[in-house]
Amino acid sequence: ETGVTQTPRHLVMGMTNKKSLKCEQHLGHNAMYWYKQSAKKPLELMFVYNFKEQTENNSVPSRFSPECPNSSHLFLHLHTLQPEDSALYLCASSQEASGSLNEQFFGPGTRLTVL
Amino acid sequence: AQSVTQLDSQVPVFEEAPVELRCNYSSSVSVYLFWYVQYPNQGLQLLLKYLSGSTLVKGINGFEAEFNKSQTSFHLRKPSVHISDTAEYFCAVSENNAGNMLTFGGGTRLMVKP
Numbered sequence: 001e002t003g004v005t006q007t008p009r010h011l012v013m014g015m016t017n018k019k020s021l022k023c024e025q026h027l028g029h030n031a032m033y034w035y036k037q038s039a040k041k042p043l044e045l046m047f048v049y050n051f052k053e054q055t056e057n058n059s060v061p062s063r064f065s066p067e068c069p070n071s072s073h074l075f076l077h078l079h080t081l082q083p084e085d086s087a088l089y090l091c092a093s094s095q096e097a098s099g100s101l102n103e104q105f106f107g108p109g110t111r112l113t114v115l
Numbered sequence: 116a117q118s119v120t121q122l123d124s125q126v127p128v129f130e131e132a133p134v135e136l137r138c139n140y141s142s143s144v145s146v147y148l149f150w151y152v153q154y155p156n157q158g159l160q161l162l163l164k165y166l167s168g169s170t171l172v173k174g175i176n177g178f179e180a181e182f183n184k185s186q187t188s189f190h191l192r193k194p195s196v197h198i199s200d201t202a203e204y205f206c207a208v209s210e211n212n213a214g215n216m217l218t219f220g221g222g223t224r225l226m227v228k229p
Contacts, residue, residue, distance in 0.1 A: 004158070043159075043205065043219040056216065090158055103149070104217060106158035 023091030138206030
């Protein structure tokens, strides 16, 4: 399906490791998002970038560090994570970060396991 | 602040039976409403959306939803489900005077049985 790709699809890391998740969108969108999806919890918005500027940081711990070098690419840098950070991390994009242009297109996600 | 409630965490149903997945929202302003579907090991895919106009919205895979402003609801329906409809369904709302925040409900797992 997609418009929005994420790599890797699966990642296992120790608590002392540093790793990065990558998202790329081929839809010409200007807004990109990171979500966390944990078992039995609602989808949690983490970060929003609109025209490469971060417009939302939803009280995310500093061990998660986003980077948006251009409108097509979004990274999530991970360091010293905790086991409770294990989840599916979803990337999404939309035409812009507002109102009716809010239809978001999602990538397949990265399944992260922290040991 | 907006919020979304999906009252049913799981809905079991037999194949070819009708189904309704419930969604209620809370907001002090006008909203845009969305239903997404998530198949196993995949990301979310848009089923349908309400932005304005007709309150009955038709989407992909035979699904439809009706916006009811007085009841602040946006229930998803399908007259006859297939095994392949087994998935997680998410309702989401976005206020039309805010920057883009989509708020998602907790999801409803539709389990279609043969």
